Amino acid sequence: MTSEVPWVTVWGYGADIRATPKTLIVRGKTERTAYPLSSFHHLLIVGGHTLETAAVSHLISNNISVSFFDVHGEPVGSIRPVGGDAYPLRSGQKNLPVRSSAMSVITSALKARMMYLNELASGRDDGLFYKGELEILSDASSELEFLITLPELGRIFTLTRNMYYEILSRAVAPELGYHRREKPPYVDPVNAMFAHGYAVLYASVSVAAAGAGLDPEIGALYGNVVPAGKNRGGCVMDIMEPLMTPMVDRVVVGMAAEGRLSRRYEVSSRCIVSERLMNEFNLRLAESVDSAGINRNVRMYADAVSNGGSSGQF
Structure with a gap:
């Protein structure tokens, strides 16, 4: 079987993960799936599984990265093929102007979120914003450049991000039980x-x-203004923050609006999404998680580091 997305995700519990020099083999409780190593470039292991040591060697030799996450999707660690000086821009990152660089990330993320919220609101008869919310978001965007201290930036970032996720809840069916992040x-x-x-x-x-x-x-932004979170890299979080809305949120909210989530999950101590829904979600993510867009943001960030933070917004 050939992978239909540029990554392979093994999620849940109890899978046995092995590999030959040319094939990744995942044995679950009820099925065995084989993926040619030439068909993907990243293995994501989510939850509790058994990974054969030899499989790691075969994956790395085929230039395939492996990322580990707990059952909730929180990062645990990663294995990447590297050579030479792994991080030649590290010293530049340490000297990057924190305030202007953090403000650039916040501005880009807020712009993406406001564009999406306005798009959602334009297609509704009952409105999406409560009184004053749109003005708060707009004012926050225009006032960012006048904020002096890092705590001020952090408060605005947290406020607008929390508001965004709460406003999103009005675009999905109430019975899904989503209210905020x-x-x-x-x-x-x-x-x-x-x-x-x-x-x-x-x-x-x-x-x-x-x-x-x-x-x-x-x-x-992450690590200096707001915490990056356990096992999360600050640089990665900085780069992905403006990409979360166009590459992930649009897909999730879109599927919810289409009714694709209804009756396709179970809730006990946590929500467990059905395998069919997760497969459909992965296919849509493969279209929205745009490698060219990611590489563009990475290059802009790297250029800013190389130029001492003088290359504009990330």
């Missing part, structure tokens, strides 16, 4: 799918950033 364990399918989509995006950006010579751990 939550911390794991997720008890609704929208948050669970956000987490999976962000894991795919994180893994893709992480590989691209390392390939460009950036140290994935050293960020401007």
Whole structure:
């Protein structure tokens, strides 16, 4: 069987992951799936599985990266093919002007989120914004350049991001139980799918950033203004922040609006999305998680590092 997306995701529990020099073999509880190593460039392991040591050797020798996530989609670690000086831009990242670089990330992310919210609102008769919300977001965007301290930037970033996720809840069916972005364990399918989509995006950006010579751990916004989170690289989070809306959120909210999530998940201590829904989601992500767009953002970030932060917005 050939992978239909440029990555392979093994999620859940109990799979046995092996590889020959040319094929990845995943044995689940009920089926065995084979993926030619030439058909994908990234293996994402989500949850608890058994990974044969020899499989790692075959994957790395075929220039395939491996990223590990816990069952909630939170990063745990990664293995990447590297050679020579792995992160030649590390010293430049340490000297990057934090305020202007963080503000660039915030501005780009807020612009993407406002564009999407306005797009969603234009297609609704009952409106999407509560009174004053649009003005708050607009004012925040115009006032960013006048904020002096890092805590001020952090407050605006957190405020606008939280507002964005709450406003999104009005674009999906109430019975899905989504109200805002939550911390794991997720008890609704929208948050669970956000987490999976962000894991795919994180893994893709992480590989691209390392390939460009950036140290994935050293960020401007993340790590200096707001916490990057456990096992998350600040540089990766900086680069992916403006990409989350166009590459992941559009897909999740779009599928919810189409009714594709209804009755395709179970909730106990956490939300478990059906395998069929996850497969459909991965196919849509393969179209929206654009490698060219990721590489463009990585290159802009790397250029800013090389030029001491003088190359404009990321």
